[in-house]
Amino acid sequence: MQYLRILLIVVLAVVVSGCFAAKQSEEPVKPAWGGSEEWRLKSLEENFLHFKEGMRQQNDLIESNHKDTTAQIEKLQERMTELDSTLAELKENQQKMMAMKVEQEIPAEETVVAEEVVVGGNSSSEEKPWMIVPGEAAATPASSPAATPKPVSALSGDALYQEGVRLVMNDNPLKARGLLEQYLAQNPSSNLAPNALYWIGETYYSEKSFAQSILKFKEVSRRFPKAGKVPDAMLKIGLAYDKLGDRENAVFYLRTLIEDYPKSAPANIGRERLRAIEG
Numbered sequence: 066m067q068y069l070r071i072l073l074i075v076v077l078a079v080v081v082s083g084c085f086a087a088k089q090s091e092e093p094v095k096p097a098w099g100g101s102e103e104w105r106l107k108s109l110e111e112n113f114l115h116f117k118e119g120m121r122q123q124n125d126l127i128e129s130n131h132k133d134t135t136a137q138i139e140k141l142q143e144r145m146t147e148l149d150s151t152l153a154e155l156k157e158n159q160q161k162m163m164a165m166k167v168e169q170e171i172p173a174e175e176t177v178v179a180e181e182v183v184v185g186g187n188s189s190s191e192e193k194p195w196m197i198v199p200g201e202a203a204a205t206p207a208s209s210p211a212a213t214p215k216p217v218s219a220l221s222g223d224a225l226y227q228e229g230v231r232l233v234m235n236d237n238p239l240k241a242r243g244l245l246e247q248y249l250a251q252n253p254s255s256n257l258a259p260n261a262l263y264w265i266g267e268t269y270y271s272e273k274s275f276a277q278s279i280l281k282f283k284e285v286s287r288r289f290p291k292a293g294k295v296p297d298a299m300l301k302i303g304l305a306y307d308k309l310g311d312r313e314n315a316v317f318y319l320r321t322l323i324e325d326y327p328k329s330a331p332a333n334i335g336r337e338r339l340r341a342i343e344g
Contacts, residue, residue, distance in 0.1 A: 225244055236271065249261045303318035
């Protein structure tokens, strides 16, 4: 009896210890670092997504800044082009003012000065560069002056000329042209005749009648090849051709101006315009 009791106790102890061991084996083994693998992968994925979103925002910012910078550069380039054009116009106006000041100091004489004005061209048969242009018919000799038009002003002599120039400078080309043509018809051989012819060309240029202005400016050099206004006329011929989109003739006349009158004020302007045209 004693023996059976001891045997029963031993069997019960073995059964209890087996159940305890089975229960322990059913519990999952936790990793030593204390977190699940799934949580770690999820954390890495979230960090990667945050990184990608940050890179996208940074690229958007860079692209936006690039577009803004490009737009600002284009505006600056347009402004520089406008300033270049304005500067060229200011230089032309300055030249006009200087020419007018010089002309106001010319004595009120209406006799031909042989050293400065040669009516009808040189006595020499040598052709000047501006007489014949590539693609252009040979210039015909200047014809005799036309009949004197009906006077449009009671002024006469230098007063008539000065009033015409004043009207040119004050943007009244039509009336100025009438006075200057009247002066030229009444004084075809005066020392101011080439100047009057030049300013008539300026009235057409200011009206953007560039073809007509070219004809008048060319007449200055053909009728008065030794006149002081020839370099000015050469410059305006080149500029008028440029306005008409005729690059070849514009370059031809500006180069001729620079070669024949290298130290003149029009030649300085011509060099700048030539660089702009040729790029």
